Amino acid sequence: MTIKQIAELANVSSATVSKVMNGKDKNISEATRQRVLKIIEEEGYIPNGIAKSLKVKSTKTIGIILPDVMNLFFSELARGVEDMAEAKGYSIIICNTDNNEKKEQKYLQILQEKMVDGIIMTATESSANNIFCKFKTPMVLVDRDIDFGNKLGLIEVDNVEPAYEATKHLIDKGCKRIAFISSVKVNKTSVNRYIGYEKALLEAGQTIDENLVFLDSFSIESGCLGAQKILKDHKVDGIFCGNDLIAIGALKEIKERGLRVPEDIKIVGFDDISISRYVDPPLTTIKQPIYEMGNEAVNMLVDIIEAREVDMKRTLKACLVERQST
């Protein structure tokens, strides 16, 4: 079923059908409008959006590239993106990279072939800066910045200050030996959180003990592993975790060793993913406006796509939410 067939059934030209379908019907008589609408309804006609896209040069879809939707942080981000996109009439194609640059490259190519109107992406931890040289598709980066030649949009939240705040919170609660478990150093986000941690420690006159720092990945497993490694040989009374997943893993490991949170060890996480308030004890953490970041990313992207004036960088605030793990 094509527009042409509908046109024939309605005894009009395809141009007319097109006009009524797209609401460009100022110059269409109500009679024909109704007739066309009726036929469309009767036939259950669904227009071919691909043909339309080819013609109008817009697919009304945006691609989203992220490490892994199963990660609560990214699923919330994706949801924020999808909801706002839907509200603005866009669909989203989702791509998981597992922090693999090869896959990132591949998806970038595919999305462009699919002619998405724009791309929202959380870059791989170690994305080369030069990926985006001859890059035309509008794009906004979320969560992870990368240096590049072009002018890509960026939604970020400051990590250093909140990390400082988190560590400071631990110190204020009386912690003297504070560990840090996070992702590897190629991950800028992780590095920035480390900087905040360091700053707070130094400011409080505490020394940085490399033995209390474990850097692996932003995952529960990594939290377990880190806590295990550190607690085996060292005594700590506080842990600042690079994200909530790590905190959840650390929590588990701590309890398994018969230690109590927060009595023996206090923990603060980062992100405030949806599950964090439900773990035991509810996690004190730095709340990032994850869902809103997703929203803002599409706001900015659509502004760029539709060629409006845009600030290419938007910084959101993260702040401490105190629960029972500290």
Next chain:
Amino acid sequence: MTIKQIAELANVSSATVSKVMNGKDKNISEATRQRVLKIIEEEGYIPNGIAKSLKVKSTKTIGIILPDVMNLFFSELARGVEDMAEAKGYSIIICNTDNNEKKEQKYLQILQEKMVDGIIMTATESSANNIFCKFKTPMVLVDRDIDFGNKLGLIEVDNVEPAYEATKHLIDKGCKRIAFISSVKVNKTSVNRYIGYEKALLEAGQTIDENLVFLDSFSIESGCLGAQKILKDHKVDGIFCGNDLIAIGALKEIKERGLRVPEDIKIVGFDDISISRYVDPPLTTIKQPIYEMGNEAVNMLVDIIEAREVDMKRTLKACLVERQST
């Protein structure tokens, strides 16, 4: 940059370029092949997939409609779908319905307009059966069956038997008063789990006490609420939760009342979402092969799309995994 321009630069026709790009180059001399490839590389040419799709009548994309990606169950399912889709050369468009039929309808329409090659969907809890009458796009349903006129694919796992097993497990562990917290009765999955629960209770000579049954939604909040309501006025020593999210909520509520799991109350969940092994205590639950269901869904869908012989129904097994909550 179009195929035509590449053709000019290479001094060949666009037909030739098309052939080398698509590997239909048996009759292309190696010299021209190399020349064309070189130009493509140099120019960073990216073919217009929309134009291609219009011509070949295939978009190599499949749509996935589910309640909410933020729900760990569905994010794992989505990941299973995405991974297999990627392996088979398909991209995926993701749509969240929040169990809202209106949204489901809308997305069904949009996906068809976007000419997806197929759709994978977890139907709304109360999806009307007649939605899919004049429906052409290949489709496979996951997790929730619905009666319909057409022949849609279905990936399911039996719920009754595992629910029976879960309840039986509680009984075997000595529970005499077992509550059931789950989603509402329009949700077939929930109903089937109730049937299993009932069967086990009856078989063990225990009575069904309506006061110990709380039906609301498959969410953590619902688990909190249910446990709260039930524990306020009744004494129970076991709870079978309709899914793990509910179990997590119930766990929290139980602990807040100063009760211990599993000593005072034993809990078993359903699904075995990724977080379940990390909660405290690690959750005994019915493991569904969620990721594999996603995989299988695209396997079946692609078989349908490519017109291969297919069994339109595939039933996977779920089974009990015992951890420390019982």
Next chain:
DNA sequence: ATGAAAGCGCTAACAA
């Protein structure tokens, strides 16, 4: 081994 040309289903400028 290569090219010409039709056509996929739609929109929009222009004509009537």
Next chain:
DNA sequence: TTGTTAGCGCTTTCAT
């Protein structure tokens, strides 16, 4: 108020 038509960028058949 409605219709004619060119063309979006590609693939593919058929000629050459």
